[in-house]
Amino acid sequence: MATAPVRGLSDAEAAARLRRDGPNVLPSLSHRGLLEISWRALTQPMFVLLMAAAALYALLGNARDAGMLLVSVLAVAGLSVYQEQRTERVLEALKVLSSPRSLVVRDGRVLRVASRELVRGDHLLVHEGDRLSADACILEASGLQVDESERTGESTPVTKIPGDPGEAGQLHAGSLVVRGEGAARVTQTGMATALGAIHRTLARLEPRSSRLQQELQRLVRRVALLAAITCVAASVAYAARDGSWAQGLLVGLTLAMALIPEEFAVVWSVMLALGSWRLAQAKVLTRQPQAIEALGTTSVLCVDKTGTLTRNRMALVALGDGHAQWRVSDSGMPPQGLHGLVSSALLASRMDGFEPMDEAIRAMARAAGVALGPGWQAGEHRGIRTGEPYVVHWWHAPGQARQVVAVKGAPEAVLALCAATPVLAEDLRALASRWAEQGMRVLAVARGTGSGPGHEAALPADVQLSALGLLGFADPLRDEVPAAIAQCRRAGVRVVMITGDSPLTAAAIARQAGLAECGEVKAVTGRELARMDAAALRRCVGDVSVFARVDPDQKLRIVRALQARGEVVAMTGDGVNDAPALRAADIGVAMGQRGTDVAREASSLVLLDDNFASLVEAVRAGRRIFANLRRALGYLFAVHVPIVGVALVPVVFGGPALLLPLQVVLLELLIDPACSLVFESEPPARDSMEVPPRPRREALFSLAAVGQAVGLGALVLVGAGLVQWLGHHSGATEAALRTASLGSIVVGNLALLVWFRRQGAHRAAANTAFDVLLVAVCLVWSALTSVPAVAAVFELATVPWPWSAWILLPTGWAIWRLWRHRGRATKRVIR
Structure with a gap:
């Protein structure tokens, strides 16, 4: 059979057209630029309160404090903008990774390229299950049928005919190939496609918040309402007793600033985004953030044999x-x-x-x-x-x-x-x-x-x-599979092989992989599954680890039977017919190399290298992210207790305000990095894969955990109160009392940070972000208490020598840890 070879575009010509026309992508509807991020940051309740406090200081004639508060607004806003931009960069990078792939012919070679790299004139090969990313005219077709409902709303597949001058001879971006295959020449890319016109309409619509964002917004609104009520009540109580409405309003504003939990949104967005990025480095793409939480509860991994457990190099x-x-x-x-x-x-x-x-x-x-x-x-x-x-x-x-x-x-x-x-x-x-x-x-x-x-x-x-x-x-077994399966067994996670291969071949690979502890492998075939009713299948999936000659519909039955037993199921798939089972599984995992676009769209994770060991690492990462989120939320609840308590002291017991708005800003600059950077960088516990998966119904942060966090925060508050009591009895000045209260809260915050980092671990692991934060806090505290001009700005007292020397101990300890970590990293590079 002699056919003229297809050369396609040359690499140089494709690169030139890509530079000329730009990438084949539609502008992101959710992307936020620097101006929008800055505006959102400056309109948060915390910054509105800071501006109100600055205005109040200006009205009282205290221009220095008003100016410092304005500078603080810019500092806190700058931190928020940096974190938001970092999150945006991570999300944009993940979008590039998740870009669909297309099969093209260039320089006579068949290549699989990211669809964003398609250019006009490319020779495109399309197969069943492909989601088209550009407009094209059909050159060849064999039983080609396309679902164009995303563009036209018509649910009936359309038959495509090469050479037809009308729509039957055209392919459009956004369409799905439901049957057959063919070849086409790309005619339009990006915004020039028919889908681009729809995109321009969508760009004018305001996107809806996700469920998680809505929950966080409700939480912030409720606490903000509580803060407003507390602000008014505290202001009235203080002013009625001391006769100073201005000081009463300052106390109320300080309380409101201490109560608003704006860190919640920061923690969730930054940790989920960076967690997804870390998973992508492990060759696992997260398409749905909620999958990260579900990974920690996975009790059964249903995997294919070919390409996942084996090399797929027949x-x-x-x-x-x-x-x-x-x-x-x-x-x-x-x-x-x-x-x-x-x-x-x-x-x-x-x-x-x-x-x-x-x-x-x-x-x-x-x-x-x-x-x-x-x-x-x-x-x-x-x-x-x-x-x-x-x-x-x-x-x-x-x-x-x-x-x-x-x-x-x-x-x-x-x-x-x-x-x-x-x-x-x-x-x-x-x-x-x-x-x-x-x-x-x-x-x-x-x-x-x-x-x-x-x-x-x-x-x-x-x-x-x-x-x-x-x-x-x-098709030889991947070298890393036996160790990965043994790791799953220690973690309480069952591995079930579901394959279309023969029972004997599947059993042989299962023995090599270590799926059977005693060396005996029982493989149940699709024919046997067909004869089982729902009850029999539920009993079967509890004992059997190998299913062979299974069709896609039976995959769905297996997943549902496992779920009926209370299992949390992660399942891999690559074909169009796998989509229902991927959607039904608690975590659908599509194959990145041999999977179809439909399988990827139905899944929440994508294995970029089709490797089972990467899926096991994703489970480990999911457990780490969940544990760190729980620690961060516990820290957030606990850390606000002493701040609110100290701010309430003058309202309840009288006397001068022990916390000023400017000092609360300093504390916020400690809390935000602690939550979003220190906890996100926390490595997994050594035994994270040696304990059973957490129960499916276990909440991220239960009422008992809230009580524990509040109790720990109360201990810090008691310590701060004891310091105040000693200060009063020793005749300390008002500035010294403020210094003592702020210092006790800072030390208490660091103690809480250490405690929550160690929670669930045998010992706190090395964390560069924590060491850097500790050094920064010590340096700032030294400036606050040793430099009279700085102390005066924050209305604090300077600490005489040798009492100020204690700061050298934690600073030296943190610097030593950073130096040791750097030395270890250098040795690893040399090796």
């Missing part, structure tokens, strides 16, 4: 026709008597496909010198269907009126189609069993003639097929 290592056999371990190439089997296997494969076994067959044919003669023309083909685990390829042979049909697939299914003698059929079945027990993937090949294909290339009744033999393929 090699044809054995041939057999019932009379002669050849193994790759034998010297030389297959004997002449087996060339007919190789030739028929070539007919039963795609000449330009990327399916691993088709590639292995083509490689073997080239090495053995087997090729189709001139004049062979490919006809229709039929892929694997539910209940039909084989492929059918029709050919027009030169000089023959009848068409040649070649079939390749599961031995039991292909042999059932053939008119083989009982002895030959039994010999081939026995050979297939022996090879499967050795871990091979075994396919049977048959060949025949017919008047022509039936509906959708099906085999008509007049076809007589002859069994030609068996093909044995080897």
Whole structure:
């Protein structure tokens, strides 16, 4: 069969067009620029209160404090803007990673490129399950049907015809290929596509907040209302007793600033975004943030065999026709008597496909010198269907009126189609069993003639097929899989293999991977599953770890049966038909390399390298992120207790205000980095993968956890109160009392930070962000208490020598830890 090779664009021409037209992307509707981020930061309740306090100081004639508060507004706003921009950069980077992939021909090579790199003129190859990312005109098509409902609203798939001058000859961005395949030339990209016009309309609509954002907004609004009521009540109480409405309003504003939990939104957004980025570095793309929380509860991982547990690098290592056999371990190439089997296997494969076994067959044919003669023309083909685990390829042979049909697939299914003698059929079945027990993937090949294909290339009744033999393929286990499965077992996570391969092959791989602790593997087939009712299936999935010859509908049944037993299920999938099961699983995991766009859209995670070990690392990361979120929220609840308590002291007991708005700003500059940077950088506990998954219904932060956090904050408040009591009895000045209250809160905050970092861990691990924060706090405190001009600005007292020297101890300790960490990192680089 001779066809003119397609060259496509050259790499240089594609790069030039990409520079000229820009990337094939639509502008992000959710992206926020610097001005919008800054405006949102400056209109937060905390900053409104800061501005109100600054205005009050100005009205009282205290220009210095008013100016310092304005500077503080800019400092806190700058920190918020930095964190928001960092989050935006991470999200934009994740969008680039999650960009769909497209198959193009460039310089005569078939490449899979990010769809954002498509340019006008590209030769695009489309297959079932692809989500189109550009407009194109169809050059070739084989049974191509496209769902254009995203653009037109029409749910019925549209048949595409090459060369048609109308819509039938065009493909549009946003459409989904539901059947068939073809080739097309890209005509428009980006905003020039038909989808771009819809995007311009969407850009004028205000996007809705996510469920999590709405919950956080409700929480902030409720606490802000509480803060407003407290502000008014405290102001009135203080003013009524001391007769100073201005001082009363300052006390009320300080209380309101101490109560507003604006850090909640910062913690959630920064930690989830950076957590997703860390997962992406481990080759796991997070498409839905809530999947991160669910990862920590996963109790069952349902995984495919090919490409996930194995390398997906099939090699044809054995041939057999019932009379002669050849193994790759034998010297030389297959004997002449087996060339007919190789030739028929070539007919039963795609000449330009990327399916691993088709590639292995083509490689073997080239090495053995087997090729189709001139004049062979490919006809229709039929892929694997539910209940039909084989492929059918029709050919027009030169000089023959009848068409040649070649079939390749599961031995039991292909042999059932053939008119083989009982002895030959039994010999081939026995050979297939022996090879499967050795871990091979075994396919049977048959060949025949017919008047022509039936509906959708099906085999008509007049076809007589002859069994030609068996093909044995080897797909070795990934080296890291046994250790990863052992790690899952220690973590209380079951691994269940679900594959379309034969039971014997699946069992052999399961034994190599360590899925069976005692070495015995029981594989249940799809045929056996079909005979089970719901109750029997629930019992079955509790004991069985290997399911073979399973179709996509049965995958969905397995997932639901596991969930009915109370399991939290993560399931991998790659095809269009896997989408329902991926959607039904608690965590759907799509394959990044061999998965279809539909599978990715139905999933919450994407394995960029199709590697099971990456999925195990994602579970570890999910547990780390959940634990750190819980610690951060506990710290947030606890840290506000002493601040609010000290601010309430003058309202309840009288006397001067012990916390001023400017001092609350300093505390906020400590709290924000502590939550969003220190806890996000916290490594996982050493035993994070040696404990069972947390219960599915366990809340992120329970009422008991709130009580514990408030109790710890109350202990810090008691310490601050004790310091105040000692100060009063020793005759301390008002400035000294403020210094003592602020210092006790700072020390209490650091103690809370250490306690929550150690929570759930045997000991606090090294954390560079914490050490840097500690050094910064010590330096700022030294300036506040040692430099009279700085102390006067914040209305604090200077601390005489040698009492101020204590600050050297934590500073030296933190610097020593940073130096030691740097030395260890340098040694790792040298090694």
